[in-house]
Amino acid sequence: MTTPLAGTAPLIDVHAHFGRSFDTDRRRLEAGDRIGISCHVASILGTWGTASPTYFASPDDVTGGNTSMYHIADHDPGRIRAYIHVNPNYPAHALAELERGIARGGIGVKLAAARRCDDPLLDPVCEFAAAHHLPVLHHLWQHRTRHWPGQDISDAADLARLAARHPTVSFIAAHISGGGDWQHSLPAAAGAPNVCFDLSGSGCDRGMLDDGLQWLGPRRLLWAADVTLCTGLAKLRALDVIGLPPGDLADIRWRNAVRIFPPGAFAATAAIAREGA
Protein backbone atom coordinates (compact mmCIF):
# COMPACT_ATOMS: atom_id res chain seq x y z
CA MET A 1 0.00 0.00 0.00
CA THR A 2 1.38 3.41 -0.94
CA THR A 3 1.96 6.07 1.68
CA PRO A 4 -0.88 8.61 1.80
CA LEU A 5 -0.07 11.89 0.09
CA ALA A 6 -0.66 13.82 3.31
CA GLY A 7 1.20 11.33 5.51
CA THR A 8 0.05 8.69 7.92
CA ALA A 9 -0.93 10.91 10.84
CA PRO A 10 -4.67 11.10 11.58
CA LEU A 11 -6.68 13.47 9.42
CA ILE A 12 -10.33 14.34 9.94
CA ASP A 13 -12.37 16.12 7.27
CA VAL A 14 -14.98 18.01 9.29
CA HIS A 15 -16.80 19.33 6.24
CA ALA A 16 -17.61 16.60 3.75
CA HIS A 17 -20.64 15.82 1.63
CA PHE A 18 -22.04 12.69 0.12
CA GLY A 19 -25.07 11.82 -1.92
CA ARG A 20 -24.51 13.86 -5.06
CA SER A 21 -24.01 10.68 -7.07
CA PHE A 22 -22.65 7.18 -6.64
CA ASP A 23 -19.56 8.15 -8.62
CA THR A 24 -18.76 11.24 -6.58
CA ASP A 25 -19.19 9.29 -3.34
CA ARG A 26 -16.85 6.60 -4.62
CA ARG A 27 -14.31 9.17 -5.79
CA ARG A 28 -14.50 11.03 -2.48
CA LEU A 29 -13.56 7.87 -0.63
CA GLU A 30 -10.86 6.85 -3.13
CA ALA A 31 -9.26 10.29 -3.08
CA GLY A 32 -9.67 10.44 0.68
CA ASP A 33 -7.71 7.22 1.00
CA ARG A 34 -5.06 8.57 -1.34
CA ILE A 35 -4.72 11.70 0.79
CA GLY A 36 -4.91 9.81 4.07
CA ILE A 37 -8.25 11.01 5.45
CA SER A 38 -9.05 8.94 8.53
CA CYS A 39 -12.63 10.12 8.87
CA HIS A 40 -15.12 12.08 6.72
CA VAL A 41 -17.74 13.94 8.77
CA ALA A 42 -20.42 14.49 6.21
CA SER A 43 -23.90 15.61 5.38
CA ILE A 44 -26.34 15.37 2.50
CA LEU A 45 -28.26 18.58 1.91
CA GLY A 46 -31.68 17.27 0.97
CA THR A 47 -31.87 16.29 -2.67
CA TRP A 48 -29.08 18.65 -3.75
CA GLY A 49 -31.61 20.85 -5.44
CA THR A 50 -33.53 18.20 -7.31
CA ALA A 51 -36.80 18.45 -5.38
CA SER A 52 -36.21 21.55 -3.23
CA PRO A 53 -33.33 24.06 -3.15
CA THR A 54 -30.06 22.83 -1.67
CA TYR A 55 -29.89 25.61 0.92
CA PHE A 56 -33.66 25.72 1.53
CA ALA A 57 -34.37 22.02 1.64
CA SER A 58 -37.95 21.01 2.41
CA PRO A 59 -38.62 18.98 5.57
CA ASP A 60 -39.18 15.83 3.55
CA ASP A 61 -35.95 16.35 1.67
CA VAL A 62 -34.05 17.07 4.89
CA THR A 63 -35.30 13.80 6.32
CA GLY A 64 -34.51 11.88 3.15
CA GLY A 65 -31.03 13.33 2.88
CA ASN A 66 -30.25 12.56 6.51
CA THR A 67 -31.54 9.01 6.19
CA SER A 68 -29.28 8.43 3.20
CA MET A 69 -26.35 9.90 5.10
CA TYR A 70 -26.93 7.60 8.07
CA HIS A 71 -26.98 4.60 5.75
CA ILE A 72 -23.67 5.65 4.22
CA ALA A 73 -22.14 6.13 7.67
CA ASP A 74 -23.51 2.78 8.84
CA HIS A 75 -21.65 1.12 6.01
CA ASP A 76 -18.24 2.29 7.25
CA PRO A 77 -18.63 3.86 10.70
CA GLY A 78 -14.93 4.11 11.41
CA ARG A 79 -14.33 6.17 8.31
CA ILE A 80 -17.60 8.08 7.84
CA ARG A 81 -19.62 9.96 10.44
CA ALA A 82 -22.81 11.91 9.90
CA TYR A 83 -23.97 15.41 10.61
CA ILE A 84 -27.64 15.97 11.28
CA HIS A 85 -28.82 18.52 8.75
CA VAL A 86 -31.83 20.63 9.76
CA ASN A 87 -33.75 23.57 8.32
CA PRO A 88 -34.54 25.96 11.20
CA ASN A 89 -37.55 27.40 9.38
CA TYR A 90 -39.40 24.29 10.54
CA PRO A 91 -38.61 24.23 14.28
CA ALA A 92 -40.65 21.18 15.24
CA HIS A 93 -39.29 19.17 12.33
CA ALA A 94 -35.77 20.35 13.09
CA LEU A 95 -35.97 19.18 16.70
CA ALA A 96 -37.50 15.87 15.67
CA GLU A 97 -34.70 15.37 13.14
CA LEU A 98 -32.13 16.14 15.80
CA GLU A 99 -33.64 13.55 18.13
CA ARG A 100 -33.72 11.01 15.32
CA GLY A 101 -30.22 11.91 14.27
CA ILE A 102 -28.77 11.39 17.72
CA ALA A 103 -30.36 7.97 17.83
CA ARG A 104 -28.92 7.17 14.39
CA GLY A 105 -25.38 8.14 15.35
CA GLY A 106 -25.16 11.74 14.21
CA ILE A 107 -22.25 13.58 15.83
CA GLY A 108 -22.87 17.20 14.83
CA VAL A 109 -25.43 19.64 13.49
CA LYS A 110 -25.24 20.94 9.95
CA LEU A 111 -27.01 24.18 9.11
CA ALA A 112 -27.03 25.29 5.51
CA ALA A 113 -28.21 28.77 4.58
CA ALA A 114 -31.96 28.63 5.04
CA ARG A 115 -32.03 31.38 7.66
CA ARG A 116 -29.62 34.12 8.61
CA CYS A 117 -27.52 32.53 11.30
CA ASP A 118 -28.16 35.03 14.09
CA ASP A 119 -31.92 34.58 13.73
CA PRO A 120 -33.78 33.50 16.92
CA LEU A 121 -35.12 30.48 15.06
CA LEU A 122 -31.67 28.96 15.42
CA ASP A 123 -31.75 29.13 19.20
CA PRO A 124 -33.71 25.91 19.85
CA VAL A 125 -31.34 24.06 17.52
CA CYS A 126 -28.34 25.43 19.38
CA GLU A 127 -29.90 24.60 22.76
CA PHE A 128 -30.26 21.01 21.60
CA ALA A 129 -26.64 21.05 20.45
CA ALA A 130 -25.54 22.32 23.85
CA ALA A 131 -27.48 19.63 25.65
CA HIS A 132 -25.90 16.88 23.54
CA HIS A 133 -22.38 18.28 23.14
CA LEU A 134 -22.81 18.58 19.37
CA PRO A 135 -20.80 21.12 17.35
CA VAL A 136 -22.70 23.20 14.82
CA LEU A 137 -21.25 23.52 11.33
CA HIS A 138 -22.81 26.56 9.70
CA HIS A 139 -22.55 27.40 6.02
CA LEU A 140 -21.22 30.94 5.63
CA TRP A 141 -20.51 33.42 2.95
CA GLN A 142 -17.56 35.54 3.98
CA HIS A 143 -18.55 39.16 4.55
CA ARG A 144 -21.73 39.31 2.58
CA THR A 145 -22.51 42.89 1.79
CA ARG A 146 -25.65 41.97 -0.08
CA HIS A 147 -27.96 39.07 -0.76
CA TRP A 148 -27.02 36.58 -3.44
CA PRO A 149 -29.42 34.14 -5.04
CA GLY A 150 -29.85 30.67 -3.65
CA GLN A 151 -28.85 31.28 -0.03
CA ASP A 152 -29.90 33.37 2.90
CA ILE A 153 -27.31 35.84 4.09
CA SER A 154 -24.87 34.81 6.85
CA ASP A 155 -21.31 35.83 7.54
CA ALA A 156 -18.80 35.40 10.34
CA ALA A 157 -20.04 38.45 12.24
CA ASP A 158 -23.54 36.93 12.26
CA LEU A 159 -22.17 33.63 13.50
CA ALA A 160 -20.22 35.37 16.26
CA ARG A 161 -23.50 36.86 17.51
CA LEU A 162 -25.14 33.44 17.56
CA ALA A 163 -22.11 31.98 19.31
CA ALA A 164 -22.28 34.63 22.01
CA ARG A 165 -25.83 33.52 22.81
CA HIS A 166 -24.70 29.89 23.09
CA PRO A 167 -21.29 30.01 24.74
CA THR A 168 -21.15 26.29 25.52
CA VAL A 169 -21.65 25.25 21.90
CA SER A 170 -18.72 24.88 19.52
CA PHE A 171 -19.46 26.46 16.16
CA ILE A 172 -17.59 25.72 12.97
CA ALA A 173 -17.65 28.58 10.49
CA ALA A 174 -17.74 26.75 7.21
CA HIS A 175 -15.19 26.96 4.44
CA ILE A 176 -13.05 29.99 5.04
CA SER A 177 -12.01 29.43 1.42
CA GLY A 178 -15.55 29.02 0.19
CA GLY A 179 -15.99 32.37 -1.41
CA GLY A 180 -16.27 35.87 -0.10
CA ASP A 181 -14.06 38.14 1.89
CA TRP A 182 -12.13 35.81 4.18
CA GLN A 183 -9.97 38.70 5.31
CA HIS A 184 -13.09 40.12 6.95
CA SER A 185 -14.23 36.84 8.47
CA LEU A 186 -11.14 36.12 10.51
CA PRO A 187 -11.14 39.30 12.61
CA ALA A 188 -14.95 39.35 12.65
CA ALA A 189 -15.08 36.10 14.61
CA ALA A 190 -11.70 36.22 16.32
CA GLY A 191 -13.27 37.51 19.55
CA ALA A 192 -15.75 34.63 19.72
CA PRO A 193 -13.79 31.86 21.44
CA ASN A 194 -16.34 29.16 20.63
CA VAL A 195 -16.12 29.76 16.87
CA CYS A 196 -13.61 27.73 14.87
CA PHE A 197 -13.10 27.91 11.12
CA ASP A 198 -12.78 25.03 8.74
CA LEU A 199 -10.23 25.39 5.96
CA SER A 200 -12.35 23.88 3.22
CA GLY A 201 -13.43 25.49 0.00
CA SER A 202 -12.14 25.93 -3.49
CA GLY A 203 -10.31 29.14 -2.66
CA CYS A 204 -6.60 28.85 -2.05
CA ASP A 205 -5.35 32.40 -1.72
CA ARG A 206 -1.83 32.88 -0.52
CA GLY A 207 -1.94 34.51 2.87
CA MET A 208 -5.18 32.89 3.99
CA LEU A 209 -3.56 30.21 6.14
CA ASP A 210 -1.05 32.64 7.63
CA ASP A 211 -3.80 35.11 8.50
CA GLY A 212 -5.94 32.33 9.95
CA LEU A 213 -3.11 31.30 12.23
CA GLN A 214 -2.45 34.89 13.19
CA TRP A 215 -6.07 35.72 14.07
CA LEU A 216 -7.26 32.44 15.52
CA GLY A 217 -4.26 30.28 16.31
CA PRO A 218 -3.94 26.58 15.52
CA ARG A 219 -6.54 25.44 18.06
CA ARG A 220 -9.37 27.18 16.23
CA LEU A 221 -8.66 25.91 12.73
CA LEU A 222 -9.95 22.58 11.46
CA TRP A 223 -8.83 20.94 8.25
CA ALA A 224 -11.62 20.10 5.81
CA ALA A 225 -12.18 19.78 2.08
CA ASP A 226 -15.89 20.26 1.30
CA VAL A 227 -16.24 19.48 -2.43
CA THR A 228 -12.67 20.14 -3.58
CA LEU A 229 -10.25 17.60 -2.18
CA CYS A 230 -7.45 18.94 -4.37
CA THR A 231 -7.42 22.30 -2.60
CA GLY A 232 -7.65 20.45 0.70
CA LEU A 233 -4.47 18.51 -0.09
CA ALA A 234 -2.79 21.70 -1.30
CA LYS A 235 -3.55 23.42 2.00
CA LEU A 236 -2.06 20.52 3.96
CA ARG A 237 1.10 20.84 1.90
CA ALA A 238 1.10 24.60 2.43
CA LEU A 239 0.76 24.08 6.19
CA ASP A 240 3.82 21.84 6.02
CA VAL A 241 5.73 24.62 4.29
CA ILE A 242 4.72 27.14 6.95
CA GLY A 243 6.63 24.99 9.38
CA LEU A 244 4.16 24.65 12.23
CA PRO A 245 5.24 22.74 15.32
CA PRO A 246 4.01 19.13 15.06
CA GLY A 247 1.49 19.66 17.84
CA ASP A 248 -0.10 22.60 16.05
CA LEU A 249 -0.35 20.64 12.84
CA ALA A 250 -1.94 17.73 14.70
CA ASP A 251 -4.47 20.14 16.20
CA ILE A 252 -5.53 21.34 12.77
CA ARG A 253 -5.47 17.89 11.20
CA TRP A 254 -7.53 16.10 13.86
CA ARG A 255 -7.11 16.96 17.53
CA ASN A 256 -9.32 20.05 17.45
CA ALA A 257 -12.07 17.93 15.94
CA VAL A 258 -11.70 15.35 18.68
CA ARG A 259 -12.01 18.17 21.22
CA ILE A 260 -15.22 19.71 19.89
CA PHE A 261 -17.17 16.63 18.77
CA PRO A 262 -18.81 14.27 21.27
CA PRO A 263 -16.49 11.99 23.21
CA GLY A 264 -15.77 8.80 21.30
CA ALA A 265 -16.89 10.21 17.96
CA PHE A 266 -13.52 9.41 16.42
CA ALA A 267 -12.50 6.28 18.23
CA ALA A 268 -11.01 4.75 15.08
CA THR A 269 -8.99 7.88 14.37
CA ALA A 270 -7.73 8.00 17.92
CA ALA A 271 -6.60 4.40 17.51
CA ILE A 272 -4.55 5.43 14.47
CA ALA A 273 -2.92 8.11 16.58
CA ARG A 274 -2.08 5.64 19.33
CA GLU A 275 -0.55 3.23 16.82
CA GLY A 276 1.59 5.99 15.37
CA ALA A 277 2.76 7.30 18.72
Added chain:
Amino acid sequence: MTLVDVHCWIGGYPWRHVPHPEPAILRRVIEREGIGEAWVGHLPSAWWRDPVHGNTALAEALTAHAPVLRAVPTVRPDWPRFADQVDAALRAGAPAVRAYPMQLGLGADHPALLELGHRCAAAGLVLILTTRFEDARQRHPIDGAPDLTAAHVRALARGTAAHVVVAAPSRVLVEEVHWGCTPAERERLWWDISWLWGPPEDELAHLIRTVGAERLVFGTGWPLRLTQVPRANLDLLPPDLSGVGLAAASEIERRARGAATR
Protein backbone atom coordinates in the same frame (compact mmCIF):
# COMPACT_ATOMS: atom_id res chain seq x y z
CA MET B 1 11.17 17.32 -19.17
CA THR B 2 11.33 20.64 -17.34
CA LEU B 3 8.08 21.56 -15.65
CA VAL B 4 7.12 25.13 -16.55
CA ASP B 5 4.66 27.38 -14.73
CA VAL B 6 3.04 29.41 -17.51
CA HIS B 7 0.76 31.38 -15.19
CA CYS B 8 2.41 33.49 -12.55
CA TRP B 9 3.30 37.09 -11.87
CA ILE B 10 5.38 39.28 -9.67
CA GLY B 11 4.18 42.52 -8.11
CA GLY B 12 1.32 43.68 -5.96
CA TYR B 13 -2.41 43.24 -6.37
CA PRO B 14 -4.69 46.27 -6.11
CA TRP B 15 -7.46 44.62 -4.09
CA ARG B 16 -5.69 42.99 -1.19
CA HIS B 17 -2.30 42.51 0.39
CA VAL B 18 -0.38 39.65 -1.19
CA PRO B 19 2.55 38.34 0.82
CA HIS B 20 5.97 38.72 -0.77
CA PRO B 21 5.27 38.89 -4.50
CA GLU B 22 8.96 39.38 -5.27
CA PRO B 23 10.95 37.44 -7.88
CA ALA B 24 13.40 36.03 -5.36
CA ILE B 25 10.51 34.47 -3.46
CA LEU B 26 8.99 33.10 -6.66
CA ARG B 27 12.34 31.58 -7.55
CA ARG B 28 12.54 29.90 -4.16
CA VAL B 29 8.96 28.65 -4.38
CA ILE B 30 9.27 27.08 -7.81
CA GLU B 31 12.51 25.39 -6.84
CA ARG B 32 10.79 23.98 -3.77
CA GLU B 33 7.91 22.72 -5.91
CA GLY B 34 10.14 21.13 -8.54
CA ILE B 35 9.22 23.64 -11.23
CA GLY B 36 12.15 24.37 -13.50
CA GLU B 37 10.98 27.50 -15.27
CA ALA B 38 8.28 30.14 -14.97
CA TRP B 39 6.71 32.52 -17.45
CA VAL B 40 6.27 35.59 -15.30
CA GLY B 41 3.97 38.55 -15.83
CA HIS B 42 3.81 41.89 -14.03
CA LEU B 43 0.64 41.80 -11.96
CA PRO B 44 0.03 45.55 -11.54
CA SER B 45 0.18 46.03 -15.29
CA ALA B 46 -3.16 44.31 -15.65
CA TRP B 47 -4.71 47.55 -14.35
CA TRP B 48 -2.26 50.14 -15.62
CA ARG B 49 -3.23 52.25 -18.59
CA ASP B 50 0.14 52.08 -20.32
CA PRO B 51 1.85 48.70 -19.87
CA VAL B 52 5.27 49.85 -21.09
CA HIS B 53 6.43 51.02 -17.68
CA GLY B 54 5.41 47.73 -16.11
CA ASN B 55 7.28 45.81 -18.78
CA THR B 56 10.43 47.77 -18.07
CA ALA B 57 10.09 47.09 -14.35
CA LEU B 58 9.45 43.40 -15.02
CA ALA B 59 12.51 43.03 -17.22
CA GLU B 60 14.71 44.72 -14.64
CA ALA B 61 13.32 42.65 -11.78
CA LEU B 62 13.88 39.35 -13.57
CA THR B 63 17.35 40.02 -14.95
CA ALA B 64 19.04 38.34 -12.02
CA HIS B 65 16.82 35.28 -12.34
CA ALA B 66 17.22 34.49 -16.03
CA PRO B 67 16.72 32.00 -17.57
CA VAL B 68 14.59 30.37 -14.85
CA LEU B 69 12.17 33.28 -14.65
CA ARG B 70 11.22 34.51 -18.13
CA ALA B 71 9.49 37.83 -18.52
CA VAL B 72 6.07 37.85 -20.16
CA PRO B 73 5.33 41.48 -21.03
CA THR B 74 1.85 42.93 -21.04
CA VAL B 75 0.47 44.38 -24.24
CA ARG B 76 -2.51 46.65 -24.75
CA PRO B 77 -4.01 46.37 -28.22
CA ASP B 78 -6.09 49.54 -28.09
CA TRP B 79 -3.14 51.73 -27.07
CA PRO B 80 -1.01 53.95 -29.32
CA ARG B 81 1.99 52.16 -30.82
CA PHE B 82 0.71 48.76 -29.76
CA ALA B 83 2.83 47.12 -32.45
CA ASP B 84 5.93 48.48 -30.72
CA GLN B 85 4.95 46.63 -27.53
CA VAL B 86 4.81 43.34 -29.39
CA ASP B 87 8.08 44.02 -31.19
CA ALA B 88 9.78 44.84 -27.91
CA ALA B 89 8.60 41.55 -26.41
CA LEU B 90 9.92 39.65 -29.39
CA ARG B 91 13.31 41.40 -29.23
CA ALA B 92 13.53 40.64 -25.52
CA GLY B 93 13.11 36.93 -26.16
CA ALA B 94 9.80 36.62 -24.38
CA PRO B 95 7.99 33.30 -24.85
CA ALA B 96 4.63 35.03 -24.66
CA VAL B 97 2.77 38.23 -23.97
CA ARG B 98 -0.17 38.75 -21.63
CA ALA B 99 -3.25 40.84 -22.40
CA TYR B 100 -6.28 41.62 -20.27
CA PRO B 101 -9.27 42.42 -22.48
CA MET B 102 -11.74 42.32 -19.61
CA GLN B 103 -9.80 44.86 -17.56
CA LEU B 104 -9.66 47.09 -20.66
CA GLY B 105 -13.36 46.77 -21.35
CA LEU B 106 -12.82 45.16 -24.75
CA GLY B 107 -15.77 43.12 -25.93
CA ALA B 108 -15.44 39.91 -27.87
CA ASP B 109 -16.17 41.73 -31.10
CA HIS B 110 -13.85 44.67 -30.52
CA PRO B 111 -11.47 45.17 -33.46
CA ALA B 112 -8.53 45.52 -31.09
CA LEU B 113 -9.01 41.94 -29.92
CA LEU B 114 -8.48 40.60 -33.41
CA GLU B 115 -5.57 42.96 -33.91
CA LEU B 116 -4.07 41.49 -30.76
CA GLY B 117 -4.36 37.97 -32.15
CA HIS B 118 -3.00 38.93 -35.55
CA ARG B 119 0.03 40.68 -34.10
CA CYS B 120 0.88 37.82 -31.76
CA ALA B 121 0.52 35.29 -34.55
CA ALA B 122 2.72 37.34 -36.86
CA ALA B 123 5.40 37.68 -34.20
CA GLY B 124 5.24 34.03 -33.16
CA LEU B 125 4.46 34.95 -29.56
CA VAL B 126 2.10 32.93 -27.40
CA LEU B 127 -0.78 35.05 -26.13
CA ILE B 128 -1.78 34.48 -22.49
CA LEU B 129 -5.25 35.57 -21.39
CA THR B 130 -6.41 35.51 -17.78
CA THR B 131 -9.91 34.33 -16.97
CA ARG B 132 -9.89 35.79 -13.44
CA PHE B 133 -7.65 36.77 -10.60
CA GLU B 134 -10.00 35.93 -7.72
CA ASP B 135 -13.20 34.05 -7.09
CA ALA B 136 -16.06 36.27 -8.22
CA ARG B 137 -17.62 36.04 -4.76
CA GLN B 138 -14.74 37.73 -2.99
CA ARG B 139 -13.96 40.63 -5.27
CA HIS B 140 -13.60 44.17 -4.08
CA PRO B 141 -16.77 46.21 -4.62
CA ILE B 142 -15.13 48.37 -7.26
CA ASP B 143 -13.40 45.46 -9.00
CA GLY B 144 -16.09 45.27 -11.64
CA ALA B 145 -14.35 43.51 -14.53
CA PRO B 146 -16.15 40.27 -15.36
CA ASP B 147 -14.44 36.98 -16.08
CA LEU B 148 -13.04 36.39 -19.53
CA THR B 149 -15.81 35.00 -21.71
CA ALA B 150 -15.79 32.04 -24.04
CA ALA B 151 -16.78 34.41 -26.82
CA HIS B 152 -13.49 36.30 -26.47
CA VAL B 153 -11.47 33.11 -26.83
CA ARG B 154 -13.58 31.82 -29.70
CA ALA B 155 -13.18 35.13 -31.50
CA LEU B 156 -9.40 34.86 -31.27
CA ALA B 157 -9.37 31.20 -32.27
CA ARG B 158 -11.71 31.68 -35.21
CA GLY B 159 -10.54 35.08 -36.42
CA THR B 160 -6.76 34.90 -35.99
CA ALA B 161 -3.92 32.41 -36.10
CA ALA B 162 -2.76 33.22 -32.57
CA HIS B 163 -1.54 30.49 -30.22
CA VAL B 164 -3.41 31.19 -27.00
CA VAL B 165 -2.99 29.98 -23.42
CA VAL B 166 -6.02 30.71 -21.25
CA ALA B 167 -5.10 30.97 -17.59
CA ALA B 168 -7.42 30.01 -14.73
CA PRO B 169 -10.40 28.84 -16.80
CA SER B 170 -13.32 26.89 -15.40
CA ARG B 171 -14.38 23.59 -16.91
CA VAL B 172 -17.40 25.37 -18.40
CA LEU B 173 -15.23 27.90 -20.21
CA VAL B 174 -12.92 25.21 -21.58
CA GLU B 175 -15.77 23.14 -22.92
CA GLU B 176 -17.71 26.04 -24.37
CA VAL B 177 -14.70 27.10 -26.42
CA HIS B 178 -13.28 23.68 -27.24
CA TRP B 179 -16.51 22.26 -28.60
CA GLY B 180 -17.30 25.57 -30.28
CA CYS B 181 -14.18 25.51 -32.42
CA THR B 182 -13.07 23.42 -35.34
CA PRO B 183 -10.33 20.86 -34.70
CA ALA B 184 -7.85 23.15 -36.45
CA GLU B 185 -8.85 26.13 -34.33
CA ARG B 186 -8.61 24.32 -31.02
CA GLU B 187 -5.14 23.03 -31.91
CA ARG B 188 -3.95 26.55 -31.13
CA LEU B 189 -5.58 26.73 -27.69
CA TRP B 190 -4.24 25.55 -24.34
CA TRP B 191 -5.80 25.70 -20.89
CA ASP B 192 -3.95 26.16 -17.62
CA ILE B 193 -5.13 23.72 -14.94
CA SER B 194 -4.83 25.95 -11.87
CA TRP B 195 -8.59 26.59 -11.52
CA LEU B 196 -9.93 23.16 -12.48
CA TRP B 197 -11.20 20.99 -9.67
CA GLY B 198 -10.15 17.51 -8.74
CA PRO B 199 -12.09 14.89 -6.82
CA PRO B 200 -14.82 14.20 -6.07
CA GLU B 201 -16.20 16.15 -9.06
CA ASP B 202 -13.05 15.35 -11.08
CA GLU B 203 -13.28 18.17 -13.60
CA LEU B 204 -9.60 17.87 -14.47
CA ALA B 205 -9.94 14.15 -15.09
CA HIS B 206 -13.03 14.76 -17.19
CA LEU B 207 -11.25 17.30 -19.37
CA ILE B 208 -8.23 15.04 -19.81
CA ARG B 209 -10.58 12.36 -21.09
CA THR B 210 -12.62 14.63 -23.35
CA VAL B 211 -10.55 17.63 -24.43
CA GLY B 212 -7.23 15.82 -24.06
CA ALA B 213 -4.16 16.24 -21.86
CA GLU B 214 -2.34 17.80 -24.80
CA ARG B 215 -4.63 20.82 -24.53
CA LEU B 216 -3.91 21.36 -20.82
CA VAL B 217 -0.85 23.06 -19.39
CA PHE B 218 0.63 23.56 -15.93
CA GLY B 219 0.17 26.90 -14.13
CA THR B 220 -0.16 28.08 -10.56
CA GLY B 221 -1.48 31.63 -10.34
CA TRP B 222 1.30 32.64 -7.94
CA PRO B 223 1.46 35.04 -6.03
CA LEU B 224 -2.31 35.11 -5.66
CA ARG B 225 -2.83 31.40 -5.13
CA LEU B 226 -1.09 28.49 -3.44
CA THR B 227 1.41 26.90 -5.80
CA GLN B 228 0.56 23.48 -4.36
CA VAL B 229 -2.89 23.28 -5.97
CA PRO B 230 -2.16 22.07 -9.53
CA ARG B 231 0.33 19.49 -8.31
CA ALA B 232 -2.19 18.23 -5.74
CA ASN B 233 -4.77 17.98 -8.47
CA LEU B 234 -2.46 15.91 -10.66
CA ASP B 235 -1.56 13.68 -7.72
CA LEU B 236 -5.25 12.96 -7.13
CA LEU B 237 -6.14 11.94 -10.68
CA PRO B 238 -7.92 8.59 -10.91
CA PRO B 239 -5.59 5.60 -11.24
CA ASP B 240 -6.13 5.22 -14.98
CA LEU B 241 -4.87 8.77 -15.55
CA SER B 242 -2.02 8.66 -13.06
CA GLY B 243 1.16 10.13 -14.52
CA VAL B 244 -0.55 11.60 -17.56
CA GLY B 245 1.56 14.27 -19.27
CA LEU B 246 0.22 17.73 -19.97
CA ALA B 247 1.25 19.94 -22.85
CA ALA B 248 4.85 21.13 -22.61
CA ALA B 249 5.27 24.89 -22.50
CA SER B 250 8.35 24.58 -24.68
CA GLU B 251 6.28 22.88 -27.35
CA ILE B 252 3.62 25.59 -27.22
CA GLU B 253 6.35 28.20 -27.61
CA ARG B 254 7.95 26.26 -30.46
CA ARG B 255 4.70 25.92 -32.32
CA ALA B 256 3.90 29.61 -32.00
CA ARG B 257 7.39 30.53 -33.21
CA GLY B 258 7.19 28.08 -36.07
CA ALA B 259 3.90 29.51 -37.25
CA ALA B 260 5.08 33.12 -37.22
CA THR B 261 4.02 34.81 -40.41
CA ARG B 262 6.81 37.37 -40.59
